[in-house]
Amino acid sequence: MSNLVTVTNLSTHYPLGQRFFGEAPVLKAVDQVSLDIPKGSFVGLVGESGSGKTTLGRAILRAAPISSGTVRYNDGEVDYDVGALDKAQLKDYRTRAQLIFQDPYAALSPRMTVRDIIAEPLEVMKLTKSREETDERVREIAAKCRLNLEHLRRFPHAFSGGQRQRISIARALVTGPKFVVADEAVAALDVSIQADILNLLKSLQNELDLTFLFISHDLSVVAHVCDHVAVMYHGVIMEQNETRALFANPQHAYTRSLLSAIPSLDPDDRHRAVVYDPTA
């Protein structure tokens, strides 16, 4: 199986403020990371806050700067070096790779109707020829994301978290992308809704032949939906493996610590968490 996205030695460094004296310190948000995302796979990227997982996901989409290293995207039709796209290529890449956000409240423009939000990518990129065609596409994808078509006239403030996330997904998928980065797509949702969105993502993957990079801090969620998992800590990938293998036999001490930290649902299994010490 060929790789849809190949990340090689990718680094993203941010300057940390300005200093009058000496060299400005940098934040190594992502440091020499390599990651393969096979076509049709559901790759999980796990890490705690500040681990650089969001930056990595955005760098792949060219929404965060690439300091060094390369990101390659090859879906059979096109073969892009993402760091070196020209304007036309970048525009094309935007139709092929999309992002789903964590916060369903901040990701939707409050002054646009749901129809306008979903239609925006089509209109901006002029992918449709007429308003009728746009509406047709919007209705199609909205139905796939199980949105009530009568609700397209409404504004985002009328929706609950789960519904908003479905709108967000519909917007990301309306251009027919091949690759989707889902950044903590269920973290802000209630448990009863979370499963619904996860199932939706899974079924959309099958139906639309998508490849996912699923970013999350929650190992148990990742374990359920992903077939590959990479564990990130302080800008570095500590361990990556096929999901079952990784959970059955974690190699890195940090992965073990993460696993032990998940509170078990069994009241009789009250073990203490393993504390990870990076210096050990």
Add this chain to the structure above:
Amino acid sequence: MSLLSVKDLTIRFRTDEGLITAVENVSFDIAPGEVLGLVGESGSGKSVTAKALMQLNGGNTVYDPASKVVLNLPDTQPLDILSFKRERDMGVIRGGAISMIFQEPMASFAPAITIGKQMVEQLMLHTDMSKDRARKHSIDMLDRVGIKDPDKRIDQYAFELSGGMRQRAMIAMALSTSPKLLIADEPTTALDVTIQAQVIDLMKDLVAEFGMGILFITHDLGVIAQTADRVSVMYLGRIMETGPVRDVIRNPAHPYTKGLINALPKLDDLDAPLTPIPGDIPSPLERPPGCVFHTRNPDHVPGSRYEREVPPMSQVSPDHFAALFPEDVA
């Protein structure tokens, strides 16, 4: 005798859209040394309930006259908390007999006052310690929750500590006056998993050491399974099910509890399908009549009495109750 007894607590808020019911007929008891978990999703009214125990809800809150919150302290008359109208009366209880820790430790420390000053202030308010003793005691408490260099940290500000450290300091402050009841309002939600695990371990140790009653509020059933003795499950301001934590998690009686457990991804069985609870949580403006959950219950029979009547708390097993009509309790 129970330490805290909440009976028929009903809380409404006055808003632009009218009177909104946040909590309805909630009753529970906490015994000394017992950890009661209160689980619920967003909008279930769990935080509002917690704040009601200390009358911390805002000025637009309306407590139903039938609501009773009674605190039984050793050697004193039972205190009817909701009957206190003056801040001064509440002041004795808040931070003294009952302490509270919040979800966001950053936001709950005053940003421009050192942690130490805030701790000493609380101690001097509730005990007759001298300033020096209060400071020594605070350093001791910080040490006990696992903060290194407590004598240095005590003179720092909240923004100078890391997230986990702040939550530890918050716990140290809450426990410094040896309260009889600790209310922990989502104390681990804002933390990373590894830090969350450490804080949970710390709280388990402290329960063993101090023996106070705890009301532990969270949306995470796993956290409850790890910490609580008994659990109450809330949905849209009502208690759906309550009982010993093992009974409720292993043999849930209420469809909502069952749904919650089925929706949760479990690490030990990766092939188990995730079953969501259908539909969305209704907005507080559209509280369903009858059983508030019937609109999302997958097994709901249209036209049944759950659409009109509020089901009573029926006994499932000793100590285990669910908001179902008796004929539906298996």
Add this chain to the structure above:
Amino acid sequence: MSDMTDQASQASIDQRRKEAYFTASQRQLIWARFKKQRAAMVAATILMALVLMGVFAPFLSPYDPTIKGRDKDYTNGAPQIPQFCDHNGCSMRPFIYGVKRERSIQTNFRWVTSIDTEDRRYVQWFVRGDDYRLFGIKGNIHLFGVDKGFIHLFGTDDTGKDIFSRTLHAIYTSLAVGTLGVLISFVLALIIGGVAGYYGGWIDGVIQMITDAFRTIPIIPLFMAIAAFIPDTWSSETRFFFISIIIGFINWPTLARRVRTHLLVERTQEYVLAAQLCGAGPGHIIRRHLLPSFTSYIIVDLVISFPYIVLSETALSFIGLGLKDPVNSLGVLLQNTTSADVLLNYQWYFIPVFFFIALVMAFVFVGDGLRDAADPYGGQKK
């Protein structure tokens, strides 16, 4: 059975009400919240009335406010209140008394005005009078007048100009200067604040420094310095524009900071990134996302800054550096009240003062109400 249909119709009404809420745009929601504030609504009504009075001043006022419309026989005349009844009986049509002006040995050869209660002058509607232009249309019909002589609801000034007419026209001028000033400062603020907020970084730093420097200068003394050099030969229109520009300059730094802050906040919102990932260019993002996201706040800011602009104009005119007779603004009218003589003898000079205060207060209250209504957290405040 009818019970059932009642319930059904009630449910459908509920449903429609909810649907209206869900499909309500931000503007409709703000309006709905604004309507609930009684003080702001009262202020808005007063404001609307004042604005209409200003706009239709030429029609509503019986006379030309300049020296053209003066009443030579009634200088420093007291207000004439129309009445229906007097000792001679009542009439359906309101009337005022005529006045006589005479000078004789009895009055020490000074002009003395006396009221002749036998001389009734009836109020007429839609009378022909001085020519005026309203929206470019010539007219000479005025809302009311009297059958003979003049009527002065608010009295006259020392040259016999009708204070009522002057007040209405002054409201118009003050509003016009204010609007022009707000527009000028708004354009400046949008450009300067917009550049700073959208680009951020060092550009923002430099612009902020300059804005802050501008904010430090006490602007009124500075512009007094400039206004003092306005040649007396300037026409009243030129003067009017110059004052508007000055006032626009007074106000821009505050607005520019607001624009910048809004932009800085909104720029980092996820929905902006979402639009960028759709391949939207800066133009599209500014037009479709950023501008709509804060127009309501900017409008609120504009309304709030309005009273200060009116105040500035008044202050400048008041010290004689702004607009001058024959142009009529509230500031010019207030200037007339400066002498003790006025307080002692001609109290009606103060009537425009109340209009001025009402105008400014109405603006302040409306602005405040709008601010509360547009506050996204307002509804959640406990």
Add this chain to the structure above:
Amino acid sequence: MAVFTLLLVSLIVFTLMELVPGTCAERYLAFKNTQGSGISVEDIQAEERRLGLDRPFLVRWGTWVGNAFRGQFGDSCILRLNINSLLADKFWISLGICLTALFLAYLIAIPVGIIAASSENATLNNSLRFISYLGLAMPNFLLALMIMLVSTVVWGDSLTGLFSNEFRDAPWSWDKVMDFLGRAWLPVFVLGWSATAFALQTVRALMLDEQSKLYVTAARARGLYGRRLLWRYPARHALGPIVNSLGFDLNRIFNELPIVALILTLTEAGALLLGALAQSNDQQLAGAIIFLLTATIVAVNFFTDILLALVDPRVRRSVLGANA
């Protein structure tokens, strides 16, 4: 930083002064003309050379600013008097009046604003709101006017000026000070009136903002209540932004000063400025006054920044760097 702002401001002021048509020389000689002495174009040029007006713009600005920073403002254009001696007392007196007004405004606004924000009494809140709006809407020159007129009627003394006639030119003495104080309250009151209204708004808004924060709830949950809670928590944290607004409030008072001065015929800086401008077109003098006013505001801002760093550890940290 403060010096930089001042430089920038001086450039703006100087440029605007330059933009005004006519140079100092032209104007002085034109003034002389009216006094009967005949002046020719050559005279003007000679005068311009003498005053250094033929030098490039930036050089003149540099000289002006250099002198200004040393407190030397040169001679007045028309009056031909040293500006320093012309201003001296007058500037200090007006500064004193403004600062007193500012001080009094906050002395009233802080407690009242805090009480207004923490009280849930709707009548009290609404009436305070109304009063402070009235303060905003009623320009203080109107207020000054009213008081003056009333006092003229009631006491037969218009209360104008800062000194009674017999003291106007007298050297400073105890009696003169008392006389001064007896009259200075009026401008202070008038200037303080709208300043208080503004400050009240600021304080109330800031307090409402702070009170809704979680740390206040947390402090209540620890048993604090009433005044102790109010002063130690929200009030203390709202102090920073209040201190921050001092400079701009002073600016506002300066803005109103000349107008009030005009009505009350005070002969201090504001009215002097007005006179300098309106009658004699004296840009040297006007520039000096505006420079001094701005320098005062910059200085106040500088001190409030220091004060802020003392009050708020977060600011201290960002000023001194992360290691402090």
